[in-house]
Amino acid sequence: MEKKMTIIHTGFDGIDLALKTTVPIELVEFLEEGKATAQELMTDVWGTFAGLDIQTGQSGKRGGYAFTFRIYEFGATWFAKKPRASDPWGLYVSIGSRELALNGLDRTRQTLDALLARLGFQLPHDGVSINRVDFAVDVLAPGFVLDPDAFVFHSRANRKAIAEFETEEMNGLSGRTTSVTIGKMPGRQVIVYDKREEVMKRRKYEWPLIWNANLQAAGLDPIDLSDRAKSQVWRVELRLGKDALRNRKDIRGWGSLHEHLQAEMDQLAQDVTLTVPSIDSNRSRWPLHPLWPTTQEAVATRLFEHVGTVPPEAVREIDLREKQLDFLKLIAANSVTLAYLDGLGPNDFEDFTETLPDRILGYLDQHPRGIAERFQGAAAKYSGILVR
Template identity: 40%
Template sequence: MFDYLEAEKERADQERREILIDYNGVKLHLKAHGGNGYRFVASGGQDGATWSFKKPNTKDKWGIRLSFGSYFMAVHGLGRAKAHVEAVLERLGIQHGPDDISISRADFCVDLLAPGFVLKPDQFVMHSAAGRRDHVTDTEKSVNGKSGRTTSVTIGSSRNRQAIVYDKRAEVIAHSKSYWWGIWNHTLAQIGPDRPLLSPDPAQADANRVIRVEFRAGKDLLKDTWGIRTWAQLFDRFGDLCRQSGQVIRYTQPVPGDSNRARWPDHPLWDAACEAMNDDLAEMRSGADPNPLKAVQREDHINMLFRNVLGTSITLGALMGVGFDDLPATLADLAKRMRAELAKNPDKTAKQLQAAKERYVFIGETDATLQAR
């Protein structure tokens, strides 16, 4: 496997791009570079994990690092993540026992529909040694006439215990993570079929506010405090860890006339997040079908690329000095020139087409393909 990855990495470096590799049925996007002490870095897409591999060394038993994103966890759940790891390692020919796994970080997130919610950093109660970082943005100033809105608050450190509360709706829009609308609306439909669906419409920002409450357990908290290292220990103890995090860090509701924040009751948002944590963390997932979510991503890419092609074509027309009435003929002429370029360089075009297909292979696969992999 190392020899295979070494040869493919060299090809990725020569082509100066991520390349699609297939090792015994395991498809990954291999980067042309390593990082953080790992020789190879590869991604299985949103329905897989990000894998990092070291060069084999008998003195270093920890040769692989992997992580799952929130999309995988929301759609598939923790149990599926464990099964995916074991299936991929088997395909790669890598043998391991239960003590050969060391979990270095685990996050638990709850997305809450909170119309009109205003995040106020001073309403957090935590240990005096825990640091707090606030992020303020004015991205909605043009829509709501507001500026200086706090969109996220982070409590604690990444190596130990950390809690983050932030405007997930704004983050989804800023980073074009359109699949979250499908996940959220699937959940809303399960709650009640008559509920209005969420949308990225700026005019609905306040009514569609989605706040994410996220608890992160870093290496020190997992291993040193809770003795969590293996899968079995994670399944057994992580729920208790999260429950404790919701108690030692709190977002509260002020009590008029009482300046002691420690006596303030928990905010309804915090109560809802902690209530979700009391459910079965091991298999909590949205239940949304990943195939329609992939279709949404494909459609978004197609629409974005079409707008880019159209905008570039109009710009070319402007540089060529054509008028509005002449644009249709100009676009037709551009299409003829493109066809001529394809005819002149068929090999180059075929390579470009194949590279594009490889780049988007994971949003073109169905869930059945993932199961087979």
């Protein structure tokens, strides 16, 4: 029998926007220089434009976008085109899950508008085209087992509606199914997956902070991800791509999003359901799995409701600590290898580390790249993660 299921996060998990605007020539020049440097160093680089710390990528994006960039303290990827009179849609912004989880939709929109103005972009009243919206429900569900055969398409859905969900993908790990995706973009899509597994594999350390802050706010005990049996977190994600947004309610800008998105997300949560299979040959009569009413209620009551429980600076502090730990691991591993190549053993290692500072300084003193230049390189790569 399934143990109690507890919602530990709900919120928008991604929003993609095309913007009808021309990239200011000064920003184009900045991005061209940054892209050239990034390609030379083979890594994204940081610079300053309009008082903002901006990280420029090595490449652009399909569709004519020449540049990729990110702005410090705003969790989104920006894609920009070189100005062309024949193409007024010069900017594309993909807002990520972290930004939306920490700040919610309204604050994220406010920040986006302020950044657009600061960068010199000008948009007409119809200058926003929403191309994708994802909404996530994270559920603490100890004992839950994902069954790919338990998904059912509602019997009231017509053949065209059913057909869009016939694309199904599954992934597994250690003999168990860790994700099931139904439907395909840019239409409608539902995915259920092991969020705990993804967080640990991809080192998304912000999510334990968010989950435990929400649990604490609800008067519940925090979870410990080291105990898998008690910390199974499953995410249900409902996704609407460009076709789904346009074809049903013609959702394009922010106004129509607020007007029609609730009905569209509710419908998606009804058209695809997770059930408990039974001997009944009519799948539409299979009872809903407890995870699904939990999800449906969250979508119906929390779609535009968001309360941030974790300050963004707390997440940036974790980013900084993890990057420092990454380099400490490299230093430790390389030091042991160097000691071994020097013919030393474990008992000699402590004395060996005392010689390292002089050896490092001696190496740097003889190298054609000076220490000032090396610090400039480090700043170009990593200044964006410093807590300020």
